[in-house]
Amino acid sequence: MKRLIETLTNIWRIEELRNRILTTLGLLLIYRLGAHVVLPGIDPTKLAALSQQTATGVLGLLDMFSGGAFSNASVLALGIMPYISASIVVQLLGIAVPYFQRLQREGESGRRKINQITRYLTVAILLMQAPAYLTNLHATLPPDAFVISGSLFTITSIIILTAGTMFVMWIGEKITDRGIGNGISLIIMIGIIARLPFAFMAEFISRVEEQGGGLVIFLAEIIMLAVVIVFAILLVQGTRKVPVNYAKRIVGNRQYGGVRQYIPLKINASGVMPIIFAQAIMFVPVILLGFSSSETLTGISAAFADFTSFTYNFTFAVLIIGFTYFYTAITVNPTQMAEDMKRNGGFIPGVKPGKKTAEYIDTIMSRITLPGSIFLAIIAILPAFAILAGVNNQFAHFYGGTSLLILVGVVLDTLQQIESHLLMRHYDGLMKSGRIKGRRSVI
Numbered sequence: 001m002k003r004l005i006e007t008l009t010n011i012w013r014i015e016e017l018r019n020r021i022l023t024t025l026g027l028l029l030i031y032r033l034g035a036h037v038v039l040p041g042i043d044p045t046k047l048a049a050l051s052q053q054t055a056t057g058v059l060g061l062l063d064m065f066s067g068g069a070f071s072n073a074s075v076l077a078l079g080i081m082p083y084i085s086a087s088i089v090v091q092l093l094g095i096a097v098p099y100f101q102r103l104q105r106e107g108e109s110g111r112r113k114i115n116q117i118t119r120y121l122t123v124a125i126l127l128m129q130a131p132a133y134l135t136n137l138h139a140t141l142p143p144d145a146f147v148i149s150g151s152l153f154t155i156t157s158i159i160i161l162t163a164g165t166m167f168v169m170w171i172g173e174k175i176t177d178r179g180i181g182n183g184i185s186l187i188i189m190i191g192i193i194a195r196l197p198f199a200f201m202a203e204f205i206s207r208v209e210e211q212g213g214g215l216v217i218f219l220a221e222i223i224m225l226a227v228v229i230v231f232a233i234l235l236v237q238g239t240r241k242v243p244v245n246y247a248k249r250i251v252g253n254r255q256y257g258g259v260r261q262y263i264p265l266k267i268n269a270s271g272v273m274p275i276i277f278a279q280a281i282m283f284v285p286v287i288l289l290g291f292s293s294s295e296t297l298t299g300i301s302a303a304f305a306d307f308t309s310f311t312y313n314f315t316f317a318v319l320i321i322g323f324t325y326f327y328t329a330i331t332v333n334p335t336q337m338a339e340d341m342k343r344n345g346g347f348i349p350g351v352k353p354g355k356k357t358a359e360y361i362d363t364i365m366s367r368i369t370l371p372g373s374i375f376l377a378i379i380a381i382l383p384a385f386a387i388l389a390g391v392n393n394q395f396a397h398f399y400g401g402t403s404l405l406i407l408v409g410v411v412l413d414t415l416q417q418i419e420s421h422l423l424m425r426h427y428d429g430l431m432k433s434g435r436i437k438g439r440r441s442v443i
Contacts, residue, residue, distance in 0.1 A: 010422060017180070017421040024179030027082065027171050028190050034076045034164070035069035039157050041148030042073050042137070049140050055393065058305050058312075063281070064397055067191025073137060075164040079130055080187055081167045084280045086121040090114060091330075114334075120201050122169065123162060129287055130161040181414035188276065189410040192403045203395035221391060225399055228382065232408045235375055238267035240368045242361070244346045261346075263337070265365060267372035268326030272409035274373070277381055278319035279402050282312065308384040317377035324373035334361040379405060 012018055038044045054063040054071040063070040066079035067124045094100040094114075103110035134157055138146075146153065168187060175183030203221070207214035241262040285304040303311035338358035351360045386399035397403045 007422075011418065014421055016424055017418065020178065020180045021418075024175050024186065027175050027179065027183075028186065029075070031168060031171050031187060032067065032190065032194065034167070035067045035074050035194075036072055037075050039073050039160060041146060041153045041157070042141075043145050043147055044073075046141055046145030047071065047073055049142065050137070055142050058283065058307050060393065061307060061397065062283055062404065063287070063400070064195045065188060065279070066094050067192055067194045069191075073141075075160050076168055077133060078126060078161050078165045080165065080168050080172065080184060080190070081280055081283060082125040082129055082165055083118070083122045083172075083184070084276060085284070086118050087126055087246075088277050088280060089121060090118045119166075119169070124164070126162040126165055127158065130158040133161065134158070159396075178369060180417050181410065185272065185276075185406070185410045186414070189406055192398075192407060195412065196398060199392070199394035199398060203392040206392050207426055213240040221399075225424060228379065228399065228404065229408065231375075232379055232405055232431070233412070235268055235372065235379065236271070236409050236412055238265040238372070240267065240364065241265075242348060242364060244348055261362075263370060265332070265361070267368050268324070268376060269331045269365070269369070270324050271310040271413070273327050274320050274323035274376065275402050275405050275409075277323050278316055278380075280317055282307075282316055308387050313384050317381055320377040322382055324376060325369060326367050332361075332365055334358040334365065337361055376405070383412060 011021070038047075050073060051071045054060050059070070062079075062081070065419075066074075066077060066082060066414060068074075073190055091098070096103050100114070103113050106113075109221075131154070132334040134154055167182075172183030172187050175181065175186055179186075202335040204218060207218035210217070241264055244261050249388065260371055282304070303309045304315075306312060307316075335358045338354060338361065341357060342353040348360060351357050380402060384397050386396040387393060391399055398407075
């Protein structure tokens with residue numbers, strides 16, 4: 001407790017860090033308040049049917065990612081997922097289209113151009129999703145829920161929903177620039193955390209009302225949840241160390257090298273991005289079907305709208321494995337690592353410097369990425385098994401799955417940035433046993 005108080009005091013003493021944290025909290029507070037601002041023309045007391053629609057299935061996940069804004073018919077109802085979908089498209093274009101490949105090589109100017117294209121594409125996606133969301137509102141809510149109707153309500157709501165998502169995107173960029181952590185990831189995380197107390201209480205109440213050891217079952221669920229959290233942390237932090245020998249060099253009167261060091265290659269070098277992007281893809285069928293729930297669909301459409309189905313979870317797992325390899329290829333550059341190593345007089349024992357070293361690192365990354373991506377996929381689909389085992393639908397979202405992995409990954413990344421500020425100013429870090437390991441994941 002004493003160490004915690006000292007750490008908080010040190011954080012408050014660093015003016016830049018204090019301002020960044022306060023800026024982040026202030027912007028996140030604005031986002032949470034906006035999630036409760038109902039679209040003009042809708043009676044907020046008539047939203048019970050919409051809340052019931054988003055209680056289960058993929059729509060429940062979508063509502064959780066928006067922090068409850070979807071079920072509140074909020075001005076921020078579409079959340080940040082359209083921007084993430086646009087980011088997926090642009091990054092995939094960077095693999096296949098020479099124009100985007102050239103922009104990626106142009107440094108800062110190319111990055112600004114790519115960001116501009118991503119924003120335009122986000123607006124285009126929003127102009128398709130907003131009418132679908134309004135159609136779902138008309139199909140779900142009673143007629144007396146609409147104070148304003150007709151084309152006036154439709155046009156103004158489309159504009160407001162589009163502006164709402166762009167505002168959320170602006171908040172995320174400001175947090176990244178002036179706050180602490182990655183803004184988009186924090187916005188997703190804060191929306192998930194907002195649903196956690198309600199999910200916890202719903203599960204607790206349902207177990208208390210049971211006859212014959214309901215509390216014992218609830219305690220067992222908490223223990224299993226703690227075990228899953230530990231595995232998720234190990235997955236995020238796990239590394240494979242590659243030994244590197246540095247040849248002895250004498251520059252002036254000083255000696256460099258002559259020692260063995262280790263390159264920590266992360267088992268999950270892509271962080272939480274495969275989970276976020278795969279989940280965004282899994283939302284596409286429901287969005288194209290007008291945000292319909294699984295109860296009103298049949299066939300393959302119903303399977304993709306029900307996140308407990310085999311079709312949904314198998315597709316989700318395959319996407320996670322694919323995106324893990326994709327982002328690892330973007331994040332880790334074996335050729336650059338081999339060149340830097342050679343330039344500094346380093347070599348891996350038994351491996352020739354240069355091309356052979358790059359091939360060796362690439363082989364190791366491929367071998368450790370496969371089990372890492374499989375474990376990531378297994379944890380991501382655990383909520384489906386939790387629901388089949390009788391866990392409350394809302395609480396099951398945190399029983400592994402996208403929610404837990406995003407929470408663990410984003411929290412570790414944010415704490416790592418705070419620790420870097422502390423260590424840079426010669427204060428003790430957050431952990432006495434060693435530095436926090438994380439993966440700074442930027443969308």
